[in-house]
Amino acid sequence: MFTCKRCEVESRDGVTCSVCQAQFDFPCAGITECGWRRLGDRKLTWKCQTCKSTPVASPQTTLLKIPANKSNSAASPQTPPADNENILAELKRLSTQMESLPALIESVNSMHKELAELKTLRADVSEVKSSVESFSHQLSVLTNKVSGLEDEIETMKNAREEIASLQDRVKKLEMQQTENEQRSRMNNIEIKGVPMSSNENLFAILDKIGETIGLTIPKEQINYIARVPTRGDKQAKNIICSVHNSYLKNDFVAAARKNKKLNAGNLGLQSVNRIYINDHLTPENKILLNKTKVLAKERGFEYVWVSGCKILMRKNNSSPRHHIKTDHDLKKFFC
Numbered sequence: 011m012f013t014c015k016r017c018e019v020e021s022r023d024g025v026t027c028s029v030c031q032a033q034f035d036f037p038c039a040g041i042t043e044c045g046w047r048r049l050g051d052r053k054l055t056w057k058c059q060t061c062k063s064t065p066v067a068s069p070q071t072t073l074l075k076i077p078a079n080k081s082n083s084a085a086s087p088q089t090p091p092a093d094n095e096n097i098l099a100e101l102k103r104l105s106t107q108m109e110s111l112p113a114l115i116e117s118v119n120s121m122h123k124e125l126a127e128l129k130t131l132r133a134d135v136s137e138v139k140s141s142v143e144s145f146s147h148q149l150s151v152l153t154n155k156v157s158g159l160e161d162e163i164e165t166m167k168n169a170r171e172e173i174a175s176l177q178d179r180v181k182k183l184e185m186q187q188t189e190n191e192q193r194s195r196m197n198n199i200e201i202k203g204v205p206m207s208s209n210e211n212l213f214a215i216l217d218k219i220g221e222t223i224g225l226t227i228p229k230e231q232i233n234y235i236a237r238v239p240t241r242g243d244k245q246a247k248n249i250i251c252s253v254h255n256s257y258l259k260n261d262f263v264a265a266a267r268k269n270k271k272l273n274a275g276n277l278g279l280q281s282v283n284r285i286y287i288n289d290h291l292t293p294e295n296k297i298l299l300n301k302t303k304v305l306a307k308e309r310g311f312e313y314v315w316v317s318g319c320k321i322l323m324r325k326n327n328s329s330p331r332h333h334i335k336t337d338h339d340l341k342k343f344f345c
Contacts, residue, residue: 014038015058028054029061045130052126062119185336191292192319197233197256198290199263201249203283205274206237216251218277219287225265227251231258241293250290260318263287289319302334305344 011020016038024035025046036043040059049056204215212235220226231254237247253259266272266287274281291299299314299321306314306323313324313331321334334340 025053025056027056027058027061029057032058032060034058042130044133045126048130048133049126052122057119062116188292188294192295195290195292196319197253197259199251199253199259200288200290201251201285202288203274203285204249204277205279205281205283206247207279212236212249212251215249215277219266219272219285220262222272222276223262223265223269223287225262227253227258227262231255256318259289263289289316291316291319295319295321298334298337298340301337301340305340309344 011022012024012033013020014024014035015032016034019035021035023043024033025039025041026033036046039046046053201216201219213229213232216232216235217226233252233254235249235251238250239247253262272285272287274283274285277285299316302321302323303314305311311323311325312327313322315322322331323334324331332339332343334343
């Protein structure tokens with residue numbers, strides 16, 4: 011630690027004048043720490059501003075003065091007046107030249123200082139250049155990464171378009187599969203609510219239902235009749251009857267719907283379960299039918315029914331009917 015001679019503030023590091031040996035911190039010395047480190051051996055000749063402004067002793071003070079009166083010196087010969095005048099003129103000329111020497115020295119010192127500052131500046135510029143080159147390299151790396159990301163984004167966009175196209179195709183295929191599956195059930199009758207028994211005769215049950223609703227189905231018109239487990243309850247199995255003629259199926263379902271009190275007791279069974287006879291819809295269409303009924307009730311639609319395995323609805327007696335095929339149709343009418 012030392013005390014700066016100019017600001018009188020303690021400092022850990024600084025410079026020392028080679029003339030007056032005074033110590034200064036870097037701001038008061040007018041030089042940066044980096045510049046001071048780069049002076050090297052020139053630190054030994056560094057001067058403070060005070061010492062730099064002190065004029066150098068003129069050489070004329072070291073010259074021998076010519077005595078004013080040499081008459082007392084018997085040994086020296088008398089100098090001619092002309093020679094004295096020449097000597098005085100020469101001395102005056104030399105004195106005039108020496109007067110500009112301090113300014114010249116100051117100028118040289120200033121040039122040395124500027125040169126040192128230029129060297130420092132050159133080093134700083136070199137550091138800036140290195141920093142710019144490093145930044146340029148990093149920028150190049152970043153540009154390559156951005157370019158790679160743009161390629162990935164473009165690939166993702168293309169993939170998204172392909173996925174959207176595939177999803178559309180899948181939806182169309184699912185719809186087509188549902189339509190095909192529903193078409194295969196076009197001649198099927200679904201009977202729900204008939205209690206199961208171990209020795210039941212499904213043909214006899216179908217005949218009793220026909221007698222009750224006033225429309226029987228001849229055995230030669232039956233393709234097959236069987237119990238099929240439902241998705242929600244594996245124990246309760248509905249009766250599925252497939253006939254050869256869709257018109258016969260439609261007439262049988264229409265006749266059953268007119269008899270709204272049809273129950274198991276009408277068939278001679280020990281039960282009063284309500285019996286429902288409908289078109290045999292696919293599981294997807296059954297879900298769609300339930301959604302349609304709920305939304306239609308909320309929005310004031312009076313009629314929702316199934317005809318020919320098609321889900322239909324109508325707001326009132328005077329409004330047109332609408333065919334509901336998918337959830338998209340529901341959104342179109344109710345959203």
